[in-house]
Amino acid sequence: xxxxxxxxxxxxxxxxxxxxxxxxxxxxxxxxxxxxxxxxxxxxxxxxxxxxxxxxxxxxxxxxxxxxxxxxxxxxxxxxxxxxxxxxxxxxx
Amino acid sequence: xxxxxxxxxxxxxxxxxxxxxxxxxxxxxxxxxxxxxxxxxxxxxxxxxxxxxxxxxxxxxxxxxxxxxxxxxxxxxxxxxxxxxxxxxxxxxxxxxxxxxxxxxxxxxxxxxxxxxxxxxxxxxxxxxxxxxxxxxxxxxxxxxxxxxxxxxxxxxxxxxxxxxxxxxxxxxxxxxxxxxxxxxxxxxxxxxxxxxxxxxxxxxxxxxxxxxxxxxxxxxxxxxxxxxxxxxxxxxxxxxxxxxxxxxxxxxxxxxxxxxxxxxxxxxxxxxxxxxxxxxxxxxxxxxxxxxxxxxxxxxxxxxxxxxxxxxxxxxxxxxxxxxxxxxxxxxxxxxxxxxxxxxxxxxxxxxxxxxxxxxxxxxxxxxxxxxxxxxxxxxxxxxxxxxxxxxxxxxxxxxxxxxxxxxxxxxxxxxxxxxxxxxxxxxxxxxxxxxxxxxxxxxxxxxxxxxxx
Numbered sequence: 001x002x003x004x005x006x007x008x009x010x011x012x013x014x015x016x017x018x019x020x021x022x023x024x025x026x027x028x029x030x031x032x033x034x035x036x037x038x039x040x041x042x043x044x045x046x047x048x049x050x051x052x053x054x055x056x057x058x059x060x061x062x063x064x065x066x067x068x069x070x071x072x073x074x075x076x077x078x079x080x081x082x083x084x085x086x087x088x089x090x091x092x093x
Numbered sequence: 094x095x096x097x098x099x100x101x102x103x104x105x106x107x108x109x110x111x112x113x114x115x116x117x118x119x120x121x122x123x124x125x126x127x128x129x130x131x132x133x134x135x136x137x138x139x140x141x142x143x144x145x146x147x148x149x150x151x152x153x154x155x156x157x158x159x160x161x162x163x164x165x166x167x168x169x170x171x172x173x174x175x176x177x178x179x180x181x182x183x184x185x186x187x188x189x190x191x192x193x194x195x196x197x198x199x200x201x202x203x204x205x206x207x208x209x210x211x212x213x214x215x216x217x218x219x220x221x222x223x224x225x226x227x228x229x230x231x232x233x234x235x236x237x238x239x240x241x242x243x244x245x246x247x248x249x250x251x252x253x254x255x256x257x258x259x260x261x262x263x264x265x266x267x268x269x270x271x272x273x274x275x276x277x278x279x280x281x282x283x284x285x286x287x288x289x290x291x292x293x294x295x296x297x298x299x300x301x302x303x304x305x306x307x308x309x310x311x312x313x314x315x316x317x318x319x320x321x322x323x324x325x326x327x328x329x330x331x332x333x334x335x336x337x338x339x340x341x342x343x344x345x346x347x348x349x350x351x352x353x354x355x356x357x358x359x360x361x362x363x364x365x366x367x368x369x370x371x372x373x374x375x376x377x378x379x380x381x382x383x384x385x386x387x388x389x390x391x392x393x394x395x396x397x398x399x400x401x402x403x404x405x406x407x408x409x410x411x412x413x414x415x416x417x418x419x420x421x422x423x424x425x426x427x428x429x430x431x432x433x434x435x436x437x438x439x440x441x442x443x444x445x446x447x448x449x450x451x452x453x454x455x456x457x458x459x460x461x462x463x464x465x466x467x468x469x470x471x472x473x474x475x476x477x478x479x480x481x482x483x484x485x486x487x488x489x490x491x492x493x494x495x496x497x498x499x500x501x502x503x504x505x506x507x508x509x510x511x512x513x514x515x516x517x518x519x520x521x522x523x524x525x526x527x528x529x530x531x532x533x534x535x536x537x538x539x540x541x542x543x544x545x546x547x548x
Contacts, residue, residue, distance in 0.1 A: 006436075013435040014390060016428055017413075017420035026432070032490045033433050039379045040449045049451030050458055052290055052320065053506030054277045054530065059319040073183040077401035080408055088399045089414035 002030045094269065094299035097155055097306060100249045104143075109154045113140040113198055116156055120201050120247050125223040125232065127242040129161045130202040132168055139198040150196030151310055157192055158248040160239050161202040162209055163294065164283035165189055172285050173217035174207045176396050176403045176422035186283020187318070188252060188294050188311040195310050200248055203238030207424045208393065209256055209287045211235050212495045213486060214263070216426040221483050224267055226520055230480040233263030239297050240267040249298075250307050254284060256292040257381055258475075258499025261511035264297060265475035265523030268513045270540075271297040272304045275530045276506030277322035279308075280315030288388035289320070291381075291503040301541040304510065305330060308533060324531060331538030336468045338369035343473030343498040345522075352515035352522045353474040359548045364539075369464050369471065373456035374501050380453035381500035382493055383437050383446045389427075390434025396422060429489060458505045461527075470539050471527040473498050475511040479520035498525060508533050512540050514548075 007026050011018045018026060071084055080087040103112055113136050120131045136156070143154040159165060162172045164182035166189075171177045185193070192199060206216040214222040214237025222237035224230040225245035232241040236253030240263030243251055253260040255273035264271030272295045279294045286292075296307035305328030312326035339357060344350060357366060398404040398418030405421070408414055423431070437446040464471060477497060486492045502509045507530060511523040528536040 010432045010436045010439070013439060014432045015415045015419055016423065016432065017416040026429070029429055029489055030433065030436070032488070033429070036490050036493065037379050037383055037437070037446055040376060040383070040446065040453065043376060043453070045452040045456055047452050047455040049448055050454040051451060053458055054275075054320070054322060056277070056320065056322070061316055069183050076183060077180055078399065079404035080399070086400055087408065089408040089411045091411045
């Protein structure tokens with residue numbers, strides 16, 4: 001039920017490069033995991049889904065400006081930066 | 094194992110500096126691979142402050158180890174992943190701020206499964222944690238380093254995190270005490286996310302009183318976590334006639350079951366005990382994994398190798414860069430979970446998996462709430478077995494099965510602790526004590542009564 005193309009498709013969705021020799025291994029693992037997930041097919045509960053068990057509603061902070069981290073501390077963990085900005089990969093060739 | 098009381102007695106006789114230096118020495122030898130980073134400089138400075146009388150508070154002079162997915166300002170926080178091998182957080186997690194305010198001595202960052210994804214601490218980029226009770230066996234996971242550090246006398250207290258059993262499993266395997274608090278009691282600000290709707294930070298220790306003390310310090314209001322309940326916690330263990338339910342659907346292998354049954358027959362001399370069935374638990378484990386992996390796939394999308402974390406030598410093009418960073422930076426189990434989560438959330442499968450799992454979550458919650466109309470406490474074996482041999486669980490789904498008794502608690506957001514109940518051939522087995530939302534004092538009160546009666 002899981003073929004190589006499914007593995008490639010999911011890897012692309014997740015933005016994780018996989019080598020050809022990894023595909024077989026992931027395919028076997030995914031088959032096992034999906035078989036495990038499919039136990040849920042046995043039931044079809046007629047209830048509302050629970051996203052969060054503790055009912056909290058609209059928790060928002062006050063709309064007031066506060067102190068944020070200084071720019072150099074924010075950038076401290078980045079390898080590529082320029083003029084006080086993060087530098088990302090080229091988007092348009 | 095060293096309790097807070099014992100440590101305070103030592104502090105009254107010796108300088109904190111010497112005591113902490115001794116622990117640091119042990120932690121640096123790292124016999125069990127409990128630590129990823131030992132914070133020697135900070136710990137010795139904090140100990141000196143204590144000796145000068147400059148460090149007061151509820152945890153004054155007490156050593157605490159912190160799981161390495163909890164942000165510590167200026168101290169690298171790796172999540173046991175190559176992706177964050179050199180990441181240095183620019184801020185402290187809420188719980189770390191609290192520890193510092195209360196005078197704790199932070200001695201190091203503990204080993205764990207990569208991003209908390211595992212049951213044995215074998216998925217760590219820094220190698221498996223060994224069980225101090227038998228060093229050919231795992232200490233459990235994912236908070237394996239925190240558990241082995243306590244069990245192996247390398248710290249007094251530790252923080253762990255629990256998404257589906259990650260505090261309780263290693264507590265059971267190493268013979269210590271660990272508590273997963275009610276969802277929303279402890280702020281997750283600064284906890285590096287795996288599955289937000291399930292996880293909580295919690296205390297690990299060598300006695301019930303120590304769990305209570307550490308929980309009191311870390312619980313409480315924090316506006317930076319929008320799921321924080323705003324409640325505080327004052328340790329005041331309940332004393333009452335507990336009504337105890339034994340969960341029919343939660344079992345263990347023959348020998349662990351014997352330890353559990355023996356525990357139940359001993360406590361039934363002083364509390365009412367009755368069996369209770371929660372039928373929805375049959376589907377809790379797959380529902381848990383669907384939700385956890387789905388949330389993981391979304392949370393871990395942030396690792397792009399641009400703002401922080403592992404980066405390639407050059408930026409390359411947009412289409413290749415992210416995929417390559419994530420190929421190199423993540424371990425196998427993390428990749429599996431991100432990809433399976435992406436699959437469960439993808440077009441055509443959302444209703445079949447994710448939505449269905451959230452409905453099962455409703456059933457599980459309802460079953461627990463119903464059981465708690467009759468009982469104050471529910472019990473089960475924490476884990477279905479004692480600690481595995483290192484390398485024993487090669488297949489991922491077999492590993493997931495080990496979480497059968499712990500994951501339903503996270504689905505329902507309930508508090509639960511694991512306490513030692515006995516041994517099988519020298520290997521510890523824990524009992525899981527489950528309570529109503531925000532009734533940690535009932536749990537702790539029950540466990541303390543058991544502890545005092547030397548069950």
